[in-house]
Amino acid sequence: MSVEPIVITGTGILASNGLGREAYWNSLVQGRSGIRKIQRFDPSDLPCQIAGELWDFNPEDFMRKHDVRRWHRHVHQAVAAAKLAVEDAQFESAKYDPDRVAVAFGTSAGSPDEYYFTHREAFETRGWKHIDRMASSATSAHAATANVSAELKLRGPAATYSSGCAVGLDLINWAATQLRRGLADAALVGATEAPLTLLTLAATCSMGILSSRNDEPEKAMRPFDRTGDGIVLSEGAGAVIVERLGHAKARGARILAEVVGYGTSTEGQNPLLIDKEGAALTRAMTSALKEGGLSPQDIDGAVCHGVGIKMYDRSEVRAYKQVLGQQAYRIPISAPKSMTGQPYSVGGIWSVGASLLTMERGIIPPTINLEEPDPECDLDFVPLRARYNDIRTSLVTALSFGGNHSAMVLRKMN
Numbered sequence: 138m139s140v141e142p143i144v145i146t147g148t149g150i151l152a153s154n155g156l157g158r159e160a161y162w163n164s165l166v167q168g169r170s171g172i173r174k175i176q177r178f179d180p181s182d183l184p185c186q187i188a189g190e191l192w193d194f195n196p197e198d199f200m201r202k203h204d205v206r207r208w209h210r211h212v213h214q215a216v217a218a219a220k221l222a223v224e225d226a227q228f229e230s231a232k233y234d235p236d237r238v239a240v241a242f243g244t245s246a247g248s249p250d251e252y253y254f255t256h257r258e259a260f261e262t263r264g265w266k267h268i269d270r271m272a273s274s275a276t277s278a279h280a281a282t283a284n285v286s287a288e289l290k291l292r293g294p295a296a297t298y299s300s301g302c303a304v305g306l307d308l309i310n311w312a313a314t315q316l317r318r319g320l321a322d323a324a325l326v327g328a329t330e331a332p333l334t335l336l337t338l339a340a341t342c343s344m345g346i347l348s349s350r351n352d353e354p355e356k357a358m359r360p361f362d363r364t365g366d367g368i369v370l371s372e373g374a375g376a377v378i379v380e381r382l383g384h385a386k387a388r389g390a391r392i393l394a395e396v397v398g399y400g401t402s403t404e405g406q407n408p409l410l411i412d413k414e415g416a417a418l419t420r421a422m423t424s425a426l427k428e429g430g431l432s433p434q435d436i437d438g439a440v441c442h443g444v445g446i447k448m449y450d451r452s453e454v455r456a457y458k459q460v461l462g463q464q465a466y467r468i469p470i471s472a473p474k475s476m477t478g479q480p481y482s483v484g485g486i487w488s489v490g491a492s493l494l495t496m497e498r499g500i501i502p503p504t505i506n507l508e509e510p511d512p513e514c515d516l517d518f519v520p521l522r523a524r525y526n527d528i529r530t531s532l533v534t535a536l537s538f539g540g541n542h543s544a545m546v547l548r549k550m551n
Contacts, residue, residue, distance in 0.1 A: 147226020147378035153189030165502035170355035185347035189371025189478030210331035214374035215281035222376040232388040239324035242281035243304030301537025305485025312379040327376030360443035361514035371478030375486030400424025404540030415456030438528035443472025472504040
């Protein structure tokens, strides 16, 4: 297996507070939230009426009208994010072999509500023969991977992951494995979520984890804050281009960072619970540092999961302290979900995007709404305002409902 460095050369972001990496970054450093009152449907009967919608997203900017009609929203978003990543990396078809480019996307559920509501009337009024023959595949989890590879004509190894909020980190590691084994020269990986339907929102309300701060949407996501009352759902997608260093250099690519370490672990208990001491994330973070041959002192910044559910936030803080020791108190840690909301599987890719831009530009995005810190969350989460700081080695963490937690270390290359 090759030991050649694995690098990231491009990112594509579709978030409620920014479409494209520059818009996303500008919102992050300005502390601008993308959470507002839901416009797509009437949420007035629900306790949570706010979300992070893709307010300015038009699928027809990225896909043919025919494909927009046929495929569902999570696919629209995946294709758009993939094309943005390809553009950002200047990943021109003349400079790679499409048979040697791997493709993988992740999602928690695809678009099951769209599947039901879109085709229910045809089935009930005209019978099963009148359901679109592409209906089932159009809403499946694998539809994102399949359509990205078809749209961009990439024919290397392919996969679809559904490991919760850890998907982004897990798929970057999957890509690195394909490259190290010699199965591909480059990979396009990402995640997409389209959970903003009335049924999904109602079901999530029943879990008791959503914020009811409907009168102040932009202040609803409050990770590590004593007054936080839950999460806010968001939709979106993200993608990155991952390459062998030699392949990237040969085509003259801009190298954003090296992937130097990865670890993952699971809770092994009730999927909705999390160990209060952060045992699973501790194992994942320890593995990531070990793979990279790093000590805690080598980490000089982090982008955390920071979801705004107290038991998750406190567990994550304890894991940071256990793995990094006193270094956990010294480094700046950013929580971008305070501005984007909770996009499930997409969160890891968005965090990687934030980490890459932080290392490139020397600015650490703030954790907004952190006005009354939880006494048990006493690390430096860069409250309220961005900060200038040179970060060369960044830790990214992701915690999942369902117990799967992952960590990754990225390093700025000279």
